[in-house]
Amino acid sequence: xxxxxxxxxxxxxxxxxEYACSFQHxxxxxxxxxxxxxxxxxxxxxxxxxxCMHCEDAWCMEICPAAAITKNExxxxxxxxxxxCAGCKMxxxxxxxxxxxxxxxxxxxxxxxxxxxxxxxxxxxxxxxxQYVTAGDSCRNNREIFQRFMATLHTPL
Amino acid sequence: MEKxxxxxxxxxxxxxxxxxNVYVENGRVVNITGLKEHRWNHGRLCVKGRLGVDLVxxxxxxxxxxxxxxxxxxxxxxxxxxxxxxxxxxxxQQTWGNRAMGIWKGExxxxxxxxxxxxxxxxxxxxxxxxxxxxxxxxxRWIGYALVSGTWAEPDFANAKCTVIWGSNPPYAHPxxxxxxxxxxxxxxxxxxxDVRLSAMARQADDFIQILPGxxxxxxxxxxxxxxxxxxxxHEFIKGYTHGFDAYADHAKAFTPERVEKETGIPAERxxxxxxxxxxxxxxVCIYAGNGLEHHENGINNVRAIACLDGLLGSxxxxxxxxxxxxIPLRSLTLxxxxxxxxxxxxxxxxxxxxxxxxxxxxTMSAMDTILTQKPYPxxxxxxxxxxxxxxxxxxxxxIQALKALDLFVVRELFMTETAELAHYVLPAATYxxxxxxxxxxxxxxxxxxxxxxxxxxxxYDYMFWKKLAHxxxxxxxxxxxxxxxxxxxxxxxxxxxxxxxFDHPEGFKxxxxxxxxxxxxxxxxxxxxFEFVSDYLKGHGYSHVPxxxxxxxxxxxxxxxxxxxxxxxxxxxYCHGRNRNFKRCRTAIPHGEIExxxxxxRQLGVDTGDVVTVTSSVxxxxxxxxxxxxxxxxxGVTQITHGWKESNVNLITHDDRNDPIDGFPxxxxxxxxxxxxxxxxxx
Ligand code: SF4
Ligand code: SF4
Numbered sequence: 001x002x003x004x005x006x007x008x009x010x011x012x013x014x015x016x017x018e019y020a021c022s023f024q025h026x027x028x029x030x031x032x033x034x035x036x037x038x039x040x041x042x043x044x045x046x047x048x049x050x051x052c053m054h055c056e057d058a059w060c061m062e063i064c065p066a067a068a069i070t071k072n073e074x075x076x077x078x079x080x081x082x083x084x085c086a087g088c089k090m091x092x093x094x095x096x097x098x099x100x101x102x103x104x105x106x107x108x109x110x111x112x113x114x115x116x117x118x119x120x121x122x123x124x125x126x127x128x129x130x131q132y133v134t135a136g137d138s139c140r141n142n143r144e145i146f147q148r149f150m151a152t153l154h155t156p157l
Numbered sequence: 158m159e160k161x162x163x164x165x166x167x168x169x170x171x172x173x174x175x176x177x178n179v180y181v182e183n184g185r186v187v188n189i190t191g192l193k194e195h196r197w198n199h200g201r202l203c204v205k206g207r208l209g210v211d212l213v214x215x216x217x218x219x220x221x222x223x224x225x226x227x228x229x230x231x232x233x234x235x236x237x238x239x240x241x242x243x244x245x246x247x248x249x250q251q252t253w254g255n256r257a258m259g260i261w262k263g264e265x266x267x268x269x270x271x272x273x274x275x276x277x278x279x280x281x282x283x284x285x286x287x288x289x290x291x292x293x294x295x296x297x298r299w300i301g302y303a304l305v306s307g308t309w310a311e312p313d314f315a316n317a318k319c320t321v322i323w324g325s326n327p328p329y330a331h332p333x334x335x336x337x338x339x340x341x342x343x344x345x346x347x348x349x350x351x352d353v354r355l356s357a358m359a360r361q362a363d364d365f366i367q368i369l370p371g372x373x374x375x376x377x378x379x380x381x382x383x384x385x386x387x388x389x390x391x392h393e394f395i396k397g398y399t400h401g402f403d404a405y406a407d408h409a410k411a412f413t414p415e416r417v418e419k420e421t422g423i424p425a426e427r428x429x430x431x432x433x434x435x436x437x438x439x440x441x442v443c444i445y446a447g448n449g450l451e452h453h454e455n456g457i458n459n460v461r462a463i464a465c466l467d468g469l470l471g472s473x474x475x476x477x478x479x480x481x482x483x484x485i486p487l488r489s490l491t492l493x494x495x496x497x498x499x500x501x502x503x504x505x506x507x508x509x510x511x512x513x514x515x516x517x518x519x520x521t522m523s524a525m526d527t528i529l530t531q532k533p534y535p536x537x538x539x540x541x542x543x544x545x546x547x548x549x550x551x552x553x554x555x556x557i558q559a560l561k562a563l564d565l566f567v568v569r570e571l572f573m574t575e576t577a578e579l580a581h582y583v584l585p586a587a588t589y590x591x592x593x594x595x596x597x598x599x600x601x602x603x604x605x606x607x608x609x610x611x612x613x614x615x616x617x618y619d620y621m622f623w624k625k626l627a628h629x630x631x632x633x634x635x636x637x638x639x640x641x642x643x644x645x646x647x648x649x650x651x652x653x654x655x656x657x658x659x660f661d662h663p664e665g666f667k668x669x670x671x672x673x674x675x676x677x678x679x680x681x682x683x684x685x686x687x688f689e690f691v692s693d694y695l696k697g698h699g700y701s702h703v704p705x706x707x708x709x710x711x712x713x714x715x716x717x718x719x720x721x722x723x724x725x726x727x728x729x730x731x732y733c734h735g736r737n738r739n740f741k742r743c744r745t746a747i748p749h750g751e752i753e754x755x756x757x758x759x760r761q762l763g764v765d766t767g768d769v770v771t772v773t774s775s776v777x778x779x780x781x782x783x784x785x786x787x788x789x790x791x792x793x794g795v796t797q798i799t800h801g802w803k804e805s806n807v808n809l810i811t812h813d814d815r816n817d818p819i820d821g822f823p824x825x826x827x828x829x830x831x832x833x834x835x836x837x838x839x840x841x
Pocket of ligand 1: 014015016038049121127129130
């Protein structure tokens with residue numbers, strides 16, 4: 001099972017991911033409809049893309065009184081069934097990361113569903129900041145980067 | 158229902174040519190995604206790439222040939238249109254001479270061959286007047302680098318220990334280049350961004366150097382001085398393979414960090430610091446110069462000064478530096494050897510011989526004057542394909558006036574652009590999804606081909622368009638190939654690669670693996686055969702032989718009437734030059750043009766984001782809404798407007814006649830302007 005990783009040392013806040021997500025779900029390029037949100041903190045020059053982590057024990061899923069939120073067996077995505085969602089916004093309150101937003105036109109909650117296993121934000125990320133990988137891959141990748149970094153600190157005798 | 162068909166091709170929504178999957182259902186393109194195996198983009202595709210679906214299916218696409226009758230458009234049969242156009246071309250050439258016809262190539266519809274086909278056609282009908290947007294974009298950098306090293310080398314970002322992105326914003330300009338830049342950084346490389354604006358690229362920079370527009374040459378010379386002084390240079394390269402080091406070093410000497418600070422606005426200690434960082438990473442230093450360096454009065458020499466750094470550092474043709482790609486022996490379609498026409502006086506070649514010598518480009522800015530004044534000779538007809546100079550050339554008012562004055566103006570286009578509106582005939586063009594063309598990727602040393610995926614009956618592709626006209630003009634022997642498949646085979650003939658092989662390699666067929674330091678065996682493609690810190694060729698033309706620095710006019714001779722300096726042409730997501738403004742979805746995201754302004758300037762003018770201001774230069778005025786950007790994004794006194802907006806066309810105020818003396822590039826990026834809030838009562 002894979003999830004979306006975000007590398008803040010690569011994101012350039014170009015917003016391709018946000019628009020690709022909006023397009024996938026609405027057919028328009030409207031950032032407000034995107035499930036991935038990219039924040040840019042100008043003062044400290046931090047680029048921070050953020051999207052659902054599809055928690056194993058998901059707070060949103062736990063709390064949803066309409067049982068509209070389920071885990072997709074195939075992709076591992078935590079998904080909202082828009083037919084069941086009552087628009088009570090409990091999930092929005094419950095998610096500690098703010099990864100669920102409210103769709104004002106349809107009066108229901110919206111979140112990332114991993115696009116059936118082909119997340120469009122990742123496909124549109126031109127910097128490589130977003131990757132769709134397994135937890136194992138992600139950890140291996142980070143380890144390699146860290147080891148390379150350590151290697152640069154070492155000056156040969 | 159028909160099954161979905163899947164094709165693999167290349168994107169042409171910008172100049173990156175990313176690999177794409179194209180899905181077709183019932184004869185209609187329904188989706189475009191990134192091609193995983195492609196060498197350039199590795200499956201990633203910017204949102205512009207997906208917009209190819211909007212492009213090919215656009216409801217406002219031109220599908221019928223149109224002829225102007227009075228103030229109306231009338232549909233006309235395609236072959237009839239070709240007949241009439243050919244007749245008119247003949248008449249113009251008989252009356253005014255062959256050179257009275259111009260051919261103008263845009264870049265909107267094709268890949269590699271579109272340019273050579275247009276060049277071929279011009280010469281086939283006996284005119285030296287081939288034009289393209291290149292005389293004001295790209296070629297300035299190409300010539301700057303070629304003067305020094307014989308070519309413009311390709312950046313090997315992924316292996317660089319230090320990358321310098323200078324006057325370019327890859328995330329919007331060359332999206333998937335961002336991947337390799339940041340790969341280099343992940344591999345431990347440092348990223349330095351030198352720019353007027355804190356661009357998207359600059360957000361990830363280890364060092365962001367904010368520079369005053371058009372002063373880059375002073376910084377480059379200042380860096381050179383530091384590198385030489387601190388002995389952070391490659392003696393082996395300089396000694397063995399370069400020309401004119403002493404004169405250049407002598408010239409650079411004057412550019413002390415203090416002087417650089419005065420010229421560029423960059424604190425002296427940062428100049429020292431950056432020089433050390435670059436020098437310590439040598440030779441794996443990858444300096445990439447962007448379009449921000451063109452469009453200045455001293456553009457070419459600024460680029461030359463930057464190009465010279467590669468020689469100092471020994472980073473040219475190095476892994477992790479700027480490497481010189483090896484070419485694939487494709488057959489050329491141009492007729493410059495077979496049928497040279499320089500004696501006919503290509504427009505602009507008298508004033509800007511370097512532009513013609515290096516690129517055989519005529520000068521589009523001079524073309525407008527030629528049309529209007531008939532000097533040095535009449536230019537009466539123009540056939541233009543896939544370009545929109547009414548919006549993208551400087552001084553739009555003059556451009557429109559000139560194009561309207563033509564006896565024959567033919568535009569081949571996808572949409573009724575501002576330029577097409579001025580034409581006598583508008584012919585519908587085929588998009589990049591509707592024909593088969595070759596394209597090379599020098600940085601990957603690979604070559605690809607696009608398949609014909611869908612077609613529309615009257616939308617001829619490039620080759621067919623030129624062939625049909627040539628056949629009516631007695632130039633059929635120059636266009637003997639039945640169709641573009643035959644043409645592609647002919648172009649590939651000497652490579653030993655077949656069209657079939659290319660279709661089997663949608664990832665890009667690698668024609669050769671990379672080799673470095675080829676200069677050890679072969680000469681540089683310069684007059685001396687060496688890397689030229691100084692150019693005797695330029696000297697022969699009466700220019701300075703060293704990359705001299707001349708400060709932009711707004712610095713050297715400030716005019717209190719125009720207290721702001723305006724940069725134009727920064728790239729935006731969704732838009733490529735003048736394109737894509739007709740797609741509704743893009744307008745949802747970025748609805749209109751804007752002038753980017755520092756909060757301090759906005760306060761002084763008493764305006765806020767959304768307020769409309771009138772921006773005036775000595776050329777004209779334009780009304781445009783303000784966007785106040787964060788403090789760090791732009792320097793006070795500096796403003797930016799992106800081109801391509803019909804409603805707020807910045808080229809109404811850019812200069813066509815203040816040119817870089819060497820290549821003739823127009824002044825569009827350090828324009829002196831005044832800004833006035835547009836009050837309600839002033840407006841209509
Ligand atoms: S597409 Fe990638 S680089 Fe661009 S904003 Fe999203 S995460 Fe950042
Ligand atoms: S960067 Fe975007 S527009 Fe340019 S070729 Fe790639 S997908 Fe197409």
